Amino acid sequence: MLDTEPDLSTRLFSPIDFTRGAIAAVSGGSDSTALLLLLKRHLARTASSAKLLAVTIDHGLRQGSAAEAQAVARLCAERGIAHRTLVWSGRKPSTGLPAAAREARYHLLAEAARAEGIPLIVTGHTADDQAETVLMRHARDRELAGIAGRGLAGMAPATLYDWREWIVRPLLGMRRSALRDFLRHEHVGWADDPTNTDEAFERPRVRAALAGESAGLMENALLLAGQAAVERRQVGASAAGLIRRFARQPSTGLIRLDPAMLAADDDRATHYALRILLATAGGVAFLPDQARSAALLGRLKAGFLCATLSRTVVDFRRTGLFLHREARSLPPAATAVDDTLWDGRRHITLNDRCGALLIAPLGAAAARRLAIDDGETPAGLMRAALAAEPALRQALENPALPQGEPGSPAFAARPVVSPFARFLPSFDLAPALAVAELIGASPLPASPLGGHSAD
Numbered sequence: 001m002l003d004t005e006p007d008l009s010t011r012l013f014s015p016i017d018f019t020r021g022a023i024a025a026v027s028g029g030s031d032s033t034a035l036l037l038l039l040k041r042h043l044a045r046t047a048s049s050a051k052l053l054a055v056t057i058d059h060g061l062r063q064g065s066a067a068e069a070q071a072v073a074r075l076c077a078e079r080g081i082a083h084r085t086l087v088w089s090g091r092k093p094s095t096g097l098p099a100a101a102r103e104a105r106y107h108l109l110a111e112a113a114r115a116e117g118i119p120l121i122v123t124g125h126t127a128d129d130q131a132e133t134v135l136m137r138h139a140r141d142r143e144l145a146g147i148a149g150r151g152l153a154g155m156a157p158a159t160l161y162d163w164r165e166w167i168v169r170p171l172l173g174m175r176r177s178a179l180r181d182f183l184r185h186e187h188v189g190w191a192d193d194p195t196n197t198d199e200a201f202e203r204p205r206v207r208a209a210l211a212g213e214s215a216g217l218m219e220n221a222l223l224l225a226g227q228a229a230v231e232r233r234q235v236g237a238s239a240a241g242l243i244r245r246f247a248r249q250p251s252t253g254l255i256r257l258d259p260a261m262l263a264a265d266d267d268r269a270t271h272y273a274l275r276i277l278l279a280t281a282g283g284v285a286f287l288p289d290q291a292r293s294a295a296l297l298g299r300l301k302a303g304f305l306c307a308t309l310s311r312t313v314v315d316f317r318r319t320g321l322f323l324h325r326e327a328r329s330l331p332p333a334a335t336a337v338d339d340t341l342w343d344g345r346r347h348i349t350l351n352d353r354c355g356a357l358l359i360a361p362l363g364a365a366a367a368r369r370l371a372i373d374d375g376e377t378p379a380g381l382m383r384a385a386l387a388a389e390p391a392l393r394q395a396l397e398n399p400a401l402p403q404g405e406p407g408s409p410a411f412a413a414r415p416v417v418s419p420f421a422r423f424l425p426s427f428d429l430a431p432a433l434a435v436a437e438l439i440g441a442s443p444l445p446a447s448p449l450g451g452h453s454a455d
């Protein structure tokens with residue numbers, strides 16, 4: 001029987017700062033129902049004024065989902081917990097449905113968090129979920145290249161969503177069976193989602209395989225995840241050190257690496273730092289492939305070159321190693337929308353809402369006019385980087401004339417750390433912070449797990 005004494009919820013929740021409240025993501029399944037009740041108990045004891053809102057997403061994907069949301073609403077009403085159901089009304093894709101549902105779920109949860117002014121979302125992911133995740137990624141890594149990737153660390157205890165809300169997973173160390181024991185003890189039922197056992201999907205297949213194995217397989221998977229997480233944090237901290245020491249931004253959109261970085265002792269960290277910077281300069285949400293980026297690093301060590309990877313031009317010449325967004329496949333001119341991401345690299349905020357405005361790359365001619373020669377940085381590279389920056393234009397009157405040039409008061413185009421802009425797992429905080437400082441991204445909201453380094 002699970003220990004339901006204060007000790008358990010203290011152990012689970014006391015590392016988390018609930019001062020600004022919490023959104024509990026509750027599907028109505030056993031894990032998130034237990035999460036909700038344990039959290040409610042903890043807050044009642046330790047922070048009774050902290051706001052708690054339970055949110056259920058009705059994906060509308062199967063019959064019964066609305067009834068499950070209503071069951072959660074009833075439980076919340078009984079326990080005096082505020083609850084909202086949000087419906088996923090968007091288009092449902094025919095392939096990749098679990099990923100699309102997950103994307104929509106986080107989006108809706110984050111919307112609820114913003115509407116309530118609560119920057120913390122807690123989910124009921126358990127040790128069982130963690131083991132499944134790690135085994136799925138392990139199988140995929142083996143298929144791809146036989147190289148153990150950073151994904152083996154599994155789910156992070158905390159993940160920053162959209163650089164704004166923290167998603168925290170307090171139950172990652174708990175077994176599902178223990179949570180179900182707790183619910184039985186409390187005489188609280190839960191919904192069993194039939195999708196969880198539908199072996200047409202990968203996760204239920206792994207779940208079934210785990211259930212058929214001895215407990216050893218799960219323990220090994222969790223051990224592997226723990227070790228991989230430690231390694232990922234270590235290599236991330238070393239990569240952050242390299243970025244701070246060797247990377248500069250001499251002009252808008254242009255990153256210069258001191259070639260001494262190529263000779264740094266820790267090759268894994270150099271490779272990781274390079275991958276993060278390539279994705280950032282190119283505005284790509286995922287890191288470039290291990291093998292291709294390792295080959296590029298090998299060539300850089302051999303001497304000067306000009307190459308492209310991850311939409312980034314890598315230009316190594318006598319004056320340094322430079323990275324900037326390539327000119328190809330920049331977004332075409334489109335209506336400027338406030339609070340959106342442009343080209344995966346710039347967060348756009350419109351200050352001037354009058355008139356129909358287009359947003360488009362600045363272009364070579366305007367860049368030539370605007371780039372200021374500092375006598376050190378190659379002028380051609382400064383212009384190439386500037387040409388790929390966003391600029392505003394009046395929609396109808398004079399489409400050729402850029403009006404809101406980079407730095408104009410009409411709009412702000414704040415750089416984002418592209419590979420971590422949507423999901424930043426706490427494992428990767430150190431390199432994300434180093435890159436954010438380098439490119440002038442917005443500061444990170446403090447982690448509810450205490451400071452930026454704790455995870």
Ligand SMILES: Nc1ncnc2c1ncn2[C@@H]1O[C@H](COP(=O)(O)OP(=O)(O)OP(=O)(O)O)[C@@H](O)[C@H]1O
Nearest residue numbers: 025026027029030031032033055056057123124125
């Ligand atoms: N429909 C949903 N509404 C709100 N939160 C959800 C929903 N689906 C999943 N979550 C959150 O994500 C976590 C992990 O999702 P997962 O798909 O493993 O959950 P589940 O099996 O549907 O439910 P549970 O984890 O509660 O048993 C849940 O514990 C919950 O916090």
